[in-house]
Amino acid sequence: MSSAASIDISRLVKRFGTVTAVDAVDLEIPAGEFFALLGPSGSGKTTILMSIAGFDFPDSGSIHVGGRDVTFLPPQQRDLGMVFQRYTLFPHMSVAENVAFPLKMRGVNRADREKRAREALATVRLGELGDRRPAQLSGGQQQRVALARAIVYRPPVLLMDEPLSALDKNLREEMQLEIKHLQRDLGMTIVFVTHDQTEALTMADRVSVLDGGKLQQIGSPRALYEQPATAFVAGFIGETNFWNCTLAQPVAAGAEVTVTLDGGDEAAAIAACALPAGPARLAVRPERIRLGTAGLAGMVAEAIYAGTSTTLILRTAGPDLRVRFGPVDVLPASQTAFTWAPQDARLYPA
Amino acid sequence: MRRRRPIGGLLVAAFAYAVAVFLLLPSLLVIPMSFGPDRFLRFPPTGFSLRWYAAYFTSSDWIEPTLFSLEVGLLTAVVATTAGTMVALALVRGRVPGRAAIELLVMGPVIVPTIAMAIALFLVFDRLHLVGTLFAFVLAHSALAMPFVVFTVLAALYRFDANLELAALSCGASRLAAFRHVTLPAIAPGVFSAAMFAFIISFDEPVISFFISDLDRKSLPRKMFEDIDYNVSPTLAAVATMLSALTALALIIGFLARRSTTARGPSA
């Protein structure tokens, strides 16, 4: 059995009544990749995961795992691992029995499965808790056991449905590292659903951003952050300032162009896609706005101190802008000028 | 478009539906038969006739027990609901000495078989010459209905936010006024459905009625029992049909009343 499998999703469509939860999504996940499905609730990310797992059959499209067509295969025959958000461990079994359960289903004899369960628990550093009941474990420990249970039979793919959402912040970061290390050691493909963009960006090799059932962009965390393909991605990942503007001429994708901002000033930006002449939206990140003596006119309305960074609210001829930089001793003067490099601003359709 | 099958086979689902039919069928069968014209019940009925309904309404042998049961039922509803609501209030808001004993007593008529209560009541009422009296029936049925009233009102009280009553107090209302204007309207639907349940329990009650009925003062269930034992006349089918309809109606009203407790809060 291979240690990791690729996942190929082709033109997946799933409707619930009149709502199209997944709208013709294509995904190609190479074997061994840590892949995140990111989006707000209702974006379709959970439905895609459920389709890969086999709890939802698609209305059209296909799903291949390791080259095998699993589109309509029942979940028990897909040989996948899965960790849920809550109600993960069977309450009437001990921790060890929980972890041994998938081996029992595969006909492994008692001695072998007890041994392998203990090994799996040791992998998540819970080896001594095998005889306890799930109710006696903390939330973080329960999820670690769920992890052990999902990998004890070495599935080629591990599915995770917002497994850390129910944990508090410190525990979450600890678990994020743990999962990353597990994947590095065992090498399986992971499909990770989350609504938390920081989580997706820190853990995944590649992230797909979904909204309203449609794929917005797939790419490495850096690509998503530095070159968001749509206004939605720009706004969803990290912080973005949006400024409505007007294009004098149509422009090709990737071309640098000067636009007229609302309020009269002119600025330069890169077009994210081909745009016609007329209204458009300019997006620039708070940390890319530079304050100085030359540029557009702005007035500092508020300064927000947040330890590692300082955020300023800048009044402009257009909308209020958020500007961010590292800790400083001296704040800029009330009346200041601001500017940005053309490659730090992107243009989107209005 | 393939849909995910639930766990388990179609066979189990089919069996389950068959059981549901098994539950409903006997009572449903009686309904068309009650409209048959024949002296003996036929299935399927050979025609349509209301003669057995007419026979019921024109026979004092049937009407008198019916009126008696109605009287008992209404009084039981009033008595059981009042006493039961008061107990529920005390259990939820009060500091009751011997709370465990009270709770046990509430469960009493549910755990103890009705036949035991019936025999015991017959003994006592017989000695006191109270057999067949309105008082005996209302007392017995109230005791029987009490647990159901308490459970229903407790449920309504738990759903009601006690802080609303405190808010009324802080606005200057007396405890009693707060109860009357804030709490009571909110739990009223629950209390009303408890009253309906108490009425149904009393009206349909067969076992205690059997023993504490008299020759001339008997409840409708007792009359039905006698009729079943001696001759299965189609009038009984008409009575059974009407009773089922009444029960279904009361159930629906009680259910809707209980739902409206959650749908709205206390009236302003």
Place this chain on the structure above:
Amino acid sequence: MKRPSRFTLGGRTYSPAASLALTAPFLLILLLAFLLPILVLLRESLFVPVPTLANYARIFEQPAYLRILLRTLRIAAEVTASALLLGYPLAWLMANRRGWRLALLLAAVLLPLWTSVLVRTYAWLVLLQRDGVINQVLSGLRLTNKPIGLLYTEGTVVMAMTHVLLPFMILPLYASLRAIPAEYGRAAQVLGASDAAAFREIILPLSLPGAASGCLMVFLLSLGFFVTPALVGGPQQKMLATLVQQQVTELLNWPFAGAIVGTLLAVVLVLVAIFNRLVRLDRFVGQS
């Protein structure tokens, strides 16, 4: 400032005096119509005319009465088993359905529950008597020449009682099954369990509390059941309830009737006590 009277409902909770006042009517009714009569009856069985256990001994020593006791226990067990077998699939189906389908199934369970026992038992008589529906249909289809005696057999009593008591099995089972999160079944499937294995290993054990409640309720109700055995059963199917009725209405043998009731109460209380211990023990099993 004057101290408020003890009956004033002050503070966040009602005072003990007020609470007691609220429970007074309830206490009075249950005292008069429940506690006292039962105590009087038990006293009758133990102290009339002299303090004695002879009335109780009679049940166990006389073969006729012992037979009735054993028959009652046996029928109660049979009814419980049938109700469990028939009720579990329906409860499971209800737990897996939503919307109008669930409403329909709930109606199928609740309507019989609230319909008078007499009406339902009468329906069985109408079906099963010599000139009842089944015999009419059978002779109409030329399958029989003369009517079959379907009534007055133990099987009929068990079936009719099962029919009447089925809702008491289904409702707690349904509540128990409904409370099981869908994630457990899904987890079992993803981990490789077939539908049957998922049910056997996960759903079934988690539904046991509901099953136990249902079985207890149906068993207890069957023990003291009167109406259905009285109407559908004959003298050969006499149970405790019909026996005690005969003793009271025909023989006016109060002491013996009291002993039968006392025995019934003892069995009921013992079973309830055992059940309570088991349910509480179950919680500890989770902690061990």
